[in-house]
Each structure stands twice: as structure tokens, then as C-alpha cells.
Amino acid sequence: MNVYYDKDADLSLITRRKVAIIGYGSQGHAHANNLKDSGVEVTVGLRPGSSSEEKAKQAGLNVASIEDATAGADIVMMLAPDEHQKAIYESQVLPNIKQGAALGVRARLQHPLRPDRAARRSRRDDDRAEGPRPPGALDLHAGRWRAQPDRDRA
Numbered sequence: 001m002n003v004y005y006d007k008d009a010d011l012s013l014i015t016r017r018k019v020a021i022i023g024y025g026s027q028g029h030a031h032a033n034n035l036k037d038s039g040v041e042v043t044v045g046l047r048p049g050s051s052s053e054e055k056a057k058q059a060g061l062n063v064a065s066i067e068d069a070t071a072g073a074d075i076v077m078m079l080a081p082d083e084h085q086k087a088i089y090e091s092q093v094l095p096n097i098k099q100g101a102a103l104g105v106r107a108r109l110q111h112p113l114r115p116d117r118a119a120r121r122s123r124r125d126d127d128r129a130e131g132p133r134p135p136g137a138l139d140l141h142a143g144r145w146r147a148q149p150d151r152d153r154a
Contacts, residue, residue: 020073045069
């Protein structure tokens with residue numbers, strides 16, 4: 001197994017790019033500040049009157065409207081709350097994203113066969129679930145979908 005450290009990372013490719021972080025909640029806050037600390041030019045895109053605007057400015061980040069942040073970015077990261085992402089994308093990101101820009105989306109996934117169970121739960125939580133697993137069920141574990149053998153549960 002290889003172990004990599006900060007000194008092994010070559011961020012020269014991304015530090016030449018402008019990144020827009022859409023949203024400044026727990027995910028957007030962490031993502032934006034980590035990129036800024038790595039020397040990347042980051043703009044946080046927020047809705048008018050957002051309570052996060054002052055927090056982002058105090059952290060030393062550029063703040064703009066979602067439309068302006070998107071238009072000036074080479075990479076756009078959608079880190080707004082899941083329930084608002086579709087509307088934000090359709091009305092503010094899609095019309096403003098420039099040709100050749102990359103779009104990244106973070107969303108909470110749902111288990112395809114059991115939508116009542118969040119896929120991000122740990123395997124331990126899933127093993128404690130009541131009832132049998134549907135035949136051919138899939139689990140999200142370690143960032144990959146993989147088939148699980150059928151298991152009988154007593």
C-alpha cells in the first residue's frame with residue numbers, strides 16, 4: 001500500500017483554475033476553505049441575503065451571487081442543500097456555466113431498492129436493520145456500489 005502526504009500532492013493544475021463553491025453549509029464551508037488554504041482562487045456563490053455571506057467573507061473568501069460565481073469559474077461545485085440543488089442548477093448554474101467548465105455535485109444517495117434507507121449508512125447500521133435484505137441488494141460501501149450475496153436473517 002502506498003502512503004501519500006501533502007508534499008506528494010501537485011496542486012499546480014488546480015491552482016491555475018477558478019473554483020465556485022455553491023453553498024456555504026458544512027460541505028461548502030470545508031471545501032471552500034481547504035481549497036483556499038491550498039492556494040486555489042475560490043468564490044462562494046450564495047443566494048441574496050444568505051446568512052452565510054458574512055461567515056464566508058470573514059474566512060477571507062470571495063462571495064458573489066450564484067450566477068456570477070458560476071460564470072467566472074472553471075470548476076463549479078454544487079454543495080447547496082440537496083432539496084435545492086435541482087432548482088439552483090436549472091435557474092442559476094446552467095444558464096451561466098461557461099463552455100468547458102467542470103461541474104461537481106454532492107448529494108445524499110438513496111438505496112435503489114430501499115429508498116427508506118439512506119445509502120450513506122454504515123455497514124454496521126445496515127446489518128442491524130430489521131428484516132431480510134431484498135434479493136440481489138446493493139450496498140454503498142467505501143464509495144463503490146457492489147453486489148451483496150443474498151442473506152437469510154432469522
